[in-house]
Amino acid sequence: MSEFSQTELNKIRRLPQRGQYDKETVYSIVDEALICHVGFVQDGQPFVIPTIHVRIGDTIYLHGAVANRMLNHIKAGNTVCVTITHIDGIVFARSVFHHSMNYRSAMLFGKGRVIEDEKKKWDIFAALTEHIAKGRWEDSRHPNEKETRTTTIVAIDIETASAKSRTGGAKDEPEDYALPYFAGVLPVAFHYEEPVRDENLPSDVAVPEYLAQYKR
Amino acid sequence: MSEFSQTELNKIRRLPQRGQYDKETVYSIVDEALICHVGFVQDGQPFVIPTIHVRIGDTIYLHGAVANRMLNHIKAGNTVCVTITHIDGIVFARSVFHHSMNYRSAMLFGKGRVIEDEKKKWDIFAALTEHIAKGRWEDSRHPNEKETRTTTIVAIDIETASAKSRTGGAKDEPEDYALPYFAGVLPVAFHYEEPVRDENLPSDVAVPEYLAQYKR
Numbered sequence: 001m002s003e004f005s006q007t008e009l010n011k012i013r014r015l016p017q018r019g020q021y022d023k024e025t026v027y028s029i030v031d032e033a034l035i036c037h038v039g040f041v042q043d044g045q046p047f048v049i050p051t052i053h054v055r056i057g058d059t060i061y062l063h064g065a066v067a068n069r070m071l072n073h074i075k076a077g078n079t080v081c082v083t084i085t086h087i088d089g090i091v092f093a094r095s096v097f098h099h100s101m102n103y104r105s106a107m108l109f110g111k112g113r114v115i116e117d118e119k120k121k122w123d124i125f126a127a128l129t130e131h132i133a134k135g136r137w138e139d140s141r142h143p144n145e146k147e148t149r150t151t152t153i154v155a156i157d158i159e160t161a162s163a164k165s166r167t168g169g170a171k172d173e174p175e176d177y178a179l180p181y182f183a184g185v186l187p188v189a190f191h192y193e194e195p196v197r198d199e200n201l202p203s204d205v206a207v208p209e210y211l212a213q214y215k216r
Numbered sequence: 217m218s219e220f221s222q223t224e225l226n227k228i229r230r231l232p233q234r235g236q237y238d239k240e241t242v243y244s245i246v247d248e249a250l251i252c253h254v255g256f257v258q259d260g261q262p263f264v265i266p267t268i269h270v271r272i273g274d275t276i277y278l279h280g281a282v283a284n285r286m287l288n289h290i291k292a293g294n295t296v297c298v299t300i301t302h303i304d305g306i307v308f309a310r311s312v313f314h315h316s317m318n319y320r321s322a323m324l325f326g327k328g329r330v331i332e333d334e335k336k337k338w339d340i341f342a343a344l345t346e347h348i349a350k351g352r353w354e355d356s357r358h359p360n361e362k363e364t365r366t367t368t369i370v371a372i373d374i375e376t377a378s379a380k381s382r383t384g385g386a387k388d389e390p391e392d393y394a395l396p397y398f399a400g401v402l403p404v405a406f407h408y409e410e411p412v413r414d415e416n417l418p419s420d421v422a423v424p425e426y427l428a429q430y431k432r
């Protein structure tokens with residue numbers, strides 16, 4: 001897989017050793033996340049909105065109601081920044097200064113366009129559904145004509161991107177290692193509990209395997 | 217506690233019944249989160265960067281190295297949008313169209329300023345540390361003169377804000393309830409595992425109570 005070239009836009013300046021530009025790393029962060037945070041500018045004002053996404057190739061797809069302000073702004077061809085963050089741990093150093101987080105984040109830059117082709121919309125509905133739970137598309141009632149018509153899908157072609165991450169333990173100043181304060185990492189992860197059945201669900205409809213064994 | 221007035225900036229347009237404007241709701245979302253996503257605009261380009269935060273009163277504080285590009289932009293008085301999102305569950309409806317997420321999110325708008333007063337910086341170091349783990353400030357080595365000098369703290373006074381959330385189960389079209397597809401909610405939450413001790417930690421330093429029983 002190829003690599004994003006480093007430009008003024010995506011170059012990691014602070015702690016550049018934490019930066020990565022290969023698509024494999026960036027896209028693994030994107031694909032693991034349930035949601036992203038989308039940044040855009042309207043009349044000079046920044047907005048950041050959380051929403052679910054799916055990536056196909058070098059494109060991010062977002063969806064929502066036709067009246068959705070963010071989507072209407074994006075589909076007009078405006079520039080957006082899509083950021084995804086996974087928290088993996090809280091790093092406790094002996095010194096306040098060296099406290100940190102273990103994380104993996106990706107920042108993607110691109111411009112929006114709308115998807116109007118019905119076949120293409122259908123494929124993205126399927127991809128969004130599979131992004132949420134692999135196996136769900138073939139185990140659900142598919143969108144009808146009205147639902148398809150009242151849903152906007154926008155594409156953001158990724159022009160450039162970067163990933164930034166930290167792993168590992170606490171790092172302290174040499175003279176602090178003798179101090180009597182705890183140091184180490186508190187691991188953090190999303191936990192998926194047992195599915196809660198809808199109260200109207202017939203008792204012969206079982207919890208599907210892709211939910212009983214859910215992971216991302 | 218008071219309420220943010222609804223303006224063009226913070227008014228929830230899509231699904232307005234999901235919007236809340238009282239500070240108690242907004243700030244409980246802000247305070248529970250380990251990190252926020254900060255949106256800002258440079259030369260017309262939106263950026264969204266994850267970082268830890270702490271709220272004191274109606275102000276959000278961020279910190280980082282003096283060379284940090286985002287902080288230098290914010291401290292110049294620019295407008296930012298701070299967004300915080302908690303995912304509480306994935307909602308599986310019988311129809312693809314009615315799939316949803318249970319979530320709580322907050323969007324805060326304001327302008328930045330820098331904190332230079334040393335006493336104030338000290339108080340914010342303490343608040344940031346306590347935000348990460350209550351009890352940690354008094355159980356760690358405090359910042360020295362150099363660490364204080366090389367850390368920038370910016371304040372964002374919250375001018376307006378809103379919260380948006382969804383709770384509850386799947387909602388389907390009346391005619392879909394007879395379909396044989398699973399419906400319900402997969403609950404999602406952050407899970408904090410057992411702390412991993414630093415390999416250089418003396419064996420007589422115990423895991424403190426605030427980490428053994430960590431919750432947010």
